[in-house]
Amino acid sequence: MTKWRLALAxxxxAASELPLDAIAxxxxxxNPCSLSAAFKRIHGLSPSSYRVATATWLAAQGPARGRPRPCRR
Structure with missing residues (x-):
């Protein structure tokens, strides 16, 4: 159950800018504290740090990476 809830988080x-209480x-x-504790225990960093790291990684990939390419005919 915890893995499923953390996967949702x-x-x-990664996909939104919702505040942590809405994500929780x-x-x-x-509450957000419960989410933060579980997230840090499993992933080794806080949800906020994860969000920043994910955004930084996606920005470094450029526009063509991580996004589907349009079909060419």
Missing amino acids: VDLL AGAAYA
Whole structure:
């Protein structure tokens, strides 16, 4: 159950700019502190640090990486 809830949190952190309390609610955590503790225990960094690292990594990949390319005919 924890892995599933953290997977939801990872998706929300990477794909949105929602505040942590909204992400905690969306991932079925009672409060942001519970999410932060579980996230740090499993991933080794805070949800905020994960969001920054993900954004930095995506920016370094450039526009063609990590996104589907349009079909060419």
